[in-house]
Amino acid sequence: MGRLFRPIGRAFTSALLGLVHLAALALSPWRIGRLLRTVSLPRFHEHGLRTALTVLGIALGVAMLVSVVLVNRSILRSFADTLDDISGKADLEVTAAASFEEAALETVRAVPGVTHATPVVQETALMRLPQAPGERLLIIGVDFLGEDDEHFRRYDSTEMKAIKDDPIAFLNASTHVIVSRALADRFGLKLKDTLPLQTPTGVQSFQIWGFIEDEGVGRAFGGNVAVMYYQAMQVAFDKGTRIDRIDVAVDPAAGPDTIAARLRAALGPGYDAARPERRNTQVAQMLGGLNLALTMGSLVAILVGMFLIYNTMSISVVQRKRELGILRALGTTRRQILLLFTLEGGLLGCVGSALGVFLGLFLARGMLGVITASVNEIYLQVAATDVHVDPVLLLGSGVLGILGAVASAFIPAREATRVSAVETLRTGHAPKHVAPGLHRTDLLAVGLLLGAVLARSLPPVDGQPFGPYASTILILLAVALAMPRIIGLVHRALARPAERLFGVEARLANDNVPRDLRRATITSGALMVGVSLTVAFGCFLESFKVSTLTWVAQTVPADLFVTSGARFGGVKNIPMADTLRDDLAALPGVEEVDRIRLVNIVYRDLPIKLLSAGLEIFSKHSHMTFLQGDAETSVPAVQAGDVMVSENLARRFGLVVGDTLRLASPKGEKAYRLAGVILDYTSDQGTIIMDRATMIRDWDDARVDTYELYLTAGTNPEVVKREIEARWGEALNLYVLTARDFRGELEKVLDQTFAVMSALELVALIIAVLGVVNALLATVIDRIRELGVLRAIGMLRRQVRRMVMLEAGILGVSAVIGGLLAGLALAWVLTNDIFLAQSGWYIALLVPVLPMVQLTVAVIGVSTLAGWYPARAAARLVVSDALEYE
């Protein structure tokens, strides 16, 4: 193993040292640069591995930040680009809560100051091409025969021109489409080829009548885009005479805001007229919680990287006391020393950040796919395929890394200035223990904890819980300050059992831990941060999973779930025209069939879900948890036309039973009385629940996202599932999930959604483990003579190895204890404050015991292994040289 690692390690170390050299060289015109070169560089070389690990730690932290912000930005950007490609030239768009009757177009056109207005229908469909499995297609239906459309969009293609000149043949069928050149090239599609698409009425064969070039509309949605005549599309997608929005251009003299006001007045309540960019804001807001969580996670990785720099620099100061004494004696001023050490940290930070930015660019490519998949699963369809490289973000992340490094080098640097010119070599220094009694740091820790408690209760800003986030940082700092105490306790507790279990090596290792208490504190403190993040997130995820799955079991207890185009109804699936209900109900063993429809609507400018179900069936099987109202009164009220809302929506808008909710349905504004608030995990934005009859009446929408089947007792769901798949599976691209499948898939989506977060914790842990390697290398160097004596009087190499590794393990034990404490506190804030603020969901905090035990064992094991390299170095010391070492 060593043989394989050593050349790689060496190449890596020298590459990083090379970079540090280059950076130092760049500073050489200044005096401090020369000092850096003559004083610091040899030092970096002497401790090449430690320098390299420090740089790597910073690099990993910055890389995480870079990739997270780039991915966040790329997803938003991809959405904005598609919006811009399709509606870029619209000054305003007219929308309702969901789709609306095209009759509104006449009203819009009649408003003075409106120069152009044209209808748009928009859907995402699933392609059923063998060469394009799972690919989705954005289809926009436009009125390209009307003159107004030309103002908004250009399609630039010969076929399109031909169609416009002679539209009759094209308009002859509802299945004629024009696709982007990119799509055609990618999947080898030619003119008049058929393109099978999953639509609400099943798979339909569309026919390609032309191509649009890769500009404007042609490059929207990553190029997976098709254009239809809007009325054809209404037919093909079972949309009646409804459209999704109206693009509007206005007389520049009047200005869009004036016209928007006029439009709102003319259309009446329920309609909205606003700039198209508003949708970007909505999406940004929708993804805000996810983005903030990821960004905070990556900032923690940088924080751990800062611990690493801090530790490296303070080790460096201690080890160079003599050199510092000489420098001071030679007339180097305190300021120069301060600058020198700060610059050293900054230099490591620069190289680390530069490397991190570079690494982050690569990482972002991988991460984009994962995060986009989650967003597509739970929020909306985006086709983010390219990382949008934003130089400002790159620069910002890099600068943050450098500033972090400089800041963390500052305290050790200040200590370096305190070294006097007559500093003597330390020998046989007495071990320091944490003195009993209160210290300044204890008071500070308590103060920080109080601050954390206060910050928790700060109200969210823009819906984002910055206060609770600050509280998490304060908790981490407080526990970090308490680390010396924890280390002291662990040291005392282990004194006897360690020796009994592992012999004298353990005793010596344990004795050694408090000798340089600060180093031990920082090292295990960094590890503590990594552990606490893992603990907090593990607890949160478990709690969320349990809450969700319990809710599913109680509230959505169907035996089979039937959707089209995707596993779940809501975002990715294709709503079905209601053709299956009677057939499904007629299947042997099926007791009842409920029909669920989920519509994306906008309520008070927030994109939420409107859910309809057959309340009679639903309420019979489901044990809804009522937070306001109760089953006896609420259910009949909803059947009579009232609505219920989810817990999170009620919390977000302070809704109480009896309130009136005004929604813009396709038939104009409708007012609904709120009859109940229930536990519901359909959408983290919020859900309004109504009876299916109400939705059909007011929203003219009889489509079905999910058929929920209840089976008669004793029926094997697998048998019914196979039957459904055999009869309609292929034609309707059905996904039939048993209750068991459903839970499994749900868990998978949750895990996938939080996978990046888990990766962030892992990186923080890795950086912290680098810190352990780093600190133990320093410990070994500090004790070369002592190790020489031990070896000389008969300590075997393997005993030395065990001793150093056990010391690393003991640091791991302290880190785990601190990490569990901090982690549980963080988990509390995460679930009760942060998640509550971001999703509006209150979930009960659970601590998964077994994973916590596993984590404890793993962290202690890994930190012990982190001692392997320093241990090997210690064991390989040439005894006679070590004895000569001073």
Next chain:
Amino acid sequence: MHRGMENPVQPGRPRGTVPAPLRYVSRRPVIDLERVSKTYGDGATRVEALVAVDLHIPAGQFVSIMGPSGSGKSTLLNLVSALDVPSDGRITIDGQDIGALDDDALTLFRRRKIGLIFQFFNLLPTLNATDNVLLPVMLERAVTPDDRARALAVLGDVGLARRAHHRVHELSGGEMQRVAIARALILEPRLILADEPTGNLDSATGRSILELLKKTARDHGTTVVMVTHDRTAAEAGDRLVLLRDGRLEGDQAVGPAAAGGA
């Protein structure tokens, strides 16, 4: 004769329990160097630290090694301590060819057969005096109450009965060297090897340490090899070996033995 501040009162154990003095009894050398050479580095940086040294030290002898700085004293002592192996030649210690041992065997050999004392930084600062003395035992096996009793007895022998539970940083330089001597004795080694054990001490303290070494050697029949800079210190032993440029330059009897033999 010379009593310094470090007055080695030795109530210790009664004389009768000490094994009969072995000195001058055995003719079989306990340390046997045959044409031993040691070179460091190669090419331009090649240093011949020892050149074809022949040296035979019988059991029970107290040998001092002197020579100018860089003459190879430490190198010689390192070889005899089994801390290093010769580049050429053969070293036999207590019948064992050192060159034939691997690192683990060398380490065990040191632990069991050799007591080592250095100029400074001999002790682990995290342990008290007794535990420092017990360190070789701890490395070997779990410490028994008997071991503890023995450690206290040895500490008594070196005059530190009252310092047994002091931390290292609470001891004076001379006391530290006494602890080191006690540690060297704890496993009753055949050899005690000391590299300038008084180099870091004031002369009075140094003398008392030498007295202690001498007495210990006599009482336990232990062979002692000591490197020193100091002629007076060297004359505390039975025999003085002189080194210059890595070669044996002189080898003579000193002290009472020399006086008696002359």
